[in-house]
Amino acid sequence: MRVELRNITKRFGPVAANKGVNLTIEPGEVLGLLGENGAGKSTLMNVLCGLYSPSEGEIVIDGNTVEFDGPGDAIRAGIGMVHQHFMLVPVFTVAENVVLGVEPVGRADHLDLATARAEVERLSEDYGLAVDPDAIIETLPVGVQQRVEIIKVLYRAADVLILDEPTAVLTPQEVDEFFQIVRSLCDAGKAIVFITHKLNEILDISDRIAVIRRGEIVGSGDPKKLTRPELAEMMVGHPVDFEVARAPFAPGGVILDVKGLTVLRSDGAVAVDDLSLQVRSGEIVGIAGVQGNGQSALIEALAGLTRPVSGQVLFDGQDITFASPRERHRMGIAHIPEDRQRAGLIGTFSVAENMVLDSYYGPPYAGGASIDWARVHTEAADIAEQFDVRTPSVRSDAAHLSGGNQQKLIVARELSRDTRFVIAGQPTRGLDVGSIAYIHSRLVAARDEGDGLLIVSSELDEIMAVSDRILVMFKGRIVAEYAPHETPVDKATIGLAMAGAAA
C-alpha cells in the first residue's frame, strides 16, 4: 500500500502546525520523520491516522483520494499508529486491549475472548513479538507494552505503521530489539513511518529520511549519505555545536552525602531502596535509568518534598534529611524539578512572579508585609535577559512561553543566585536542540564555578554529555557507577546496567 500526503496544511486557529506538506510512504520501507518537539511531526501523523482532519490538502492511498472522519476510518483504510504515550488500558489484559474496538463476538454480543487470545498468539508468532495474551498490561514492562501496541495495529490489518517517538521509553537494549521488530515488519511488506528527534536512531533504522521544521518539510535524503551535523542543521535551521566547553575536572570536597536513603511512593511501595551516593563540589553526577526506577522519589526527597522513611542526607556535613524546602533553598541548594508545568512554575503567574517564587518573601523584594513589585519587575527583566528567556515582557503569563523558554525561566530562577548545589530532574525534556545546548552550558558553568550537581535524566545521551560521573539507578538502587574521564564507557554498557543486568 502506497500512501501519499499531498499539500497537507493543518491550522489550529491562526497557527499553522503543518504547511503544504508533501510526503510519500512506500511499502517495505522505513521512512524516518525527523523534527524537533513542536515541529509538527505528531500533528502531521495525527492527520494521517484520522485524529485531525486537514485544513487543506488530501491523502491519497494507492491512487484514490480518501477522507477520514475519525480514527476508525483510518484504521479501516489500513493505517495504524503507535502513539508515543501508549494507548493501552492498564487494567485490561493484552488480548482485551488488542481487540478493543473490533472485538470478535458471539451470540448476545458475547465477547469471544478465546478467539482474541488465539489471534494474539498467531500475530506474536508470525512477527516474533513474544507476549502473553492473558497478562494485565500494567504488570508488563514498557518494552512489552510496546509490542502489544504493535500487535494491536497488526490485528487491525494495518499496512502502514506510524511509530511516534517509539524509543523514548526504552533502554538501549530494548531499542536494539525494537529495531529488529521494525525490520521484520518491513520485510513483511509493511510501510513504517518512524518519528523521532534522535539523530542516531534515524540514521540507524531509516531507508529514507524527511526532516520537518516549523510545519514544513525542509529536506529529505538517503541516510547513507547524510551525516549527523547535516541532519541537525536541517532540523534546527542553523549549525549546532554538540560539545559543551568545560573546565578540567577538579572536584573539591564532598558536598552532598546520602546515606542509606529509603523513600516510599504514596502507595507504600519502595521507590528508593537503601540508596547511598556522594557528590563533590565542582562535579556533575548524572543518574541514568529507565523512568520509574525511583529517580523522581530520590529528587523529591533531596529537594525536601518527600520525607524519607530511613537514611540520612548530609549537606556540607550538616543533616538536612528533614529540612524544609525553604531551609534547603537558603543553604544554597537549587532544584530544577522534573515536570516544569506541574512543579516548576505557575502558568497563570507572570514571568516576573515566577522568577521570585523562591525569594519574594524577603529582601530585596519584600519589606514587612508588602512586595516591592517595581523592584521585582526590574530584577526579573535583568535575570530574564541574562538567561536568554525570550518573553514579550516579564508581565506575560509563564504559560504563554515556549517549553524551552519556560525551562530557561526555571533555570534562571534557580541559578541566578549564589548556589552551592543543584538538583536537576530531566532538565531538557521536550526541548529544542538550541535550548538543550544552552541549559547544558548553564549547568556546566555552575559546575565550573564549584557547585556540585546531581542530574537525573532518562536521556542517556544527555547524561553522557554533561556528567563527570555516571550512576545507574535500577529499582530504587544504584547498580553501577562509571567515571568516563578515567575510563571511557559506551552506551551499550550503561544500557545493560539500566536494564538491571549489573544487579
Place this chain on the structure above:
Amino acid sequence: MTVLLDKARQRQTRVTGVILISIALLLALFLAPDATGNATFRLSRPNDTWPVPNLVVPGGAFIYVVSAFTAFLGVRLFLRGGAKWAPLILGVGLAVAVAAFLVWATAGKSFSLTGMLQASLVRAVPIALGGLAGVLSERVAVVNIGIEGMLLAGAFTGALVGSLAGGLAGLAAAVAVGGVFGFALAALVVTYRMDQIIAGVFINLFVLGVTSYVSSQVFQEYRALNNAPVFRAIEIPILSDLPVIGPVFFNQNIFVYGAFILAALATYYLFHTRYGLRARAVGEHPRAADTLGINVYRTRYVNVTIAGMVAGFGGAWFTLGSVGRFDEGMTGGRGFIGLAAMIFGRWHPVGALLAALVFGFADSLQQKLALLGTPIPSEFLAMAPYIATIVVVAGVVGRARAPAADGKPYVKE
C-alpha cells in the same frame, strides 16, 4: 526494606487486633451480664408448608462464647500478624459481634428472624439500584452524585403517573424520567464539561425543589394524584415454600427481583460483551478508546442515561413498591448510600448488590431493635446504617480502585 513495609502493615494488623479485643471486652463486660434468659428467633410462620422450629439461644452464654471467639481472633491478629487476612477477620469479628448484639436485644423475648431478613432485602433495593446506577455511570468515568435526585424523581413520577394511569404506567414513567435526568447529566458533563459534582448536586437540588413544591402545593389539594397502587409480592411456586429462604428471596415484589436481575444483566453487559468492554475502556483510558474509533461521548451518554433509568426504577420502589404515596424528600439519602455501596462493592454490580444487602440489614436491624425496646435511644439506632457505611467504606474496603478516568471530562484534541 521489606522489613519497613511489613512494619507498616503489621501496625495496621495490630490496630485491627486491638479493635477486635475491645469489641470482645465490650460484649463480655456490658452485654453478656445484661442478657438474661433465652433469645428466641422465629424462623417460620405458623402455617408454613415446611415449618422449622424456632432458634433458641441462651443469651448470656452465647455472648460469652462470641466474646471469647472475637478476643481469640483479636489476640491472634495482634500477636501473629497475618496482614493478608486482617480485613476478612475483621469482617467475621464484626458479623459475630452484631449477632451477639441481636441476641442481647432479644434475650428473654422472641422475634421473627425471617421477617427481619425479608425486610433487609426490601430495604436494600433502593440502595442496590442506586449503587448499580453508580457503577454504570462511573464505569464510563462519570461521577454520578445525582443518583439521589434521580431516585427522588423516580419516586415522584411513579406516584403521580401511577395514580393516574396505574402501576405499570407509573413504573414506565419513573424509568423514563430517570433516563431523562441521566441524559441531562450526560449533556451537562460530557458536552458542556460542567464539573461532575456540581452537575450532580444541581440535579439533586432541582429534583428536591420541584417535587417538594408539587407535593406540598398540588398533592395536598388533589389527593387523588398521590394515591398510587402498590406492586404486590409475587410468590414463586414451590421455591417460596422453602423455610427461611422462601419468604426472604422468593416472595417479594418486582423491585426486589428487578434489583437481582439488573445486577446480573449489568455484570454480563460490563464484563462479557463487546459494548461493556468498550464502556470500561472509556472509563479507564478514554483517549485510547478514541484512537481505536470508539465514540467516547456517545458511550458516556448511553451509559449514564441507562444509569438514570436504573435509578428511576429504584426510585419507583419508594412509592409503587412500598407506600403508594409520595412524601417530600422520601429517599432520605439512599442514593448516597448507594454510592457507598458502589465503592464497597468495588465498582462491580454484584459487589454493589452485596454491599447494599449489608446496608439494608443495618437499616432493618435498627428498625427491629427499636421494636424490641432496647434501652438504646432510637436516634442512635437510626444512625446504624450510616455508621455501617462509614465503617465499611473507611475500614473494610481496603484499597479499592476506581476507574482511572473517573470524574475527568474527556476533551477531544
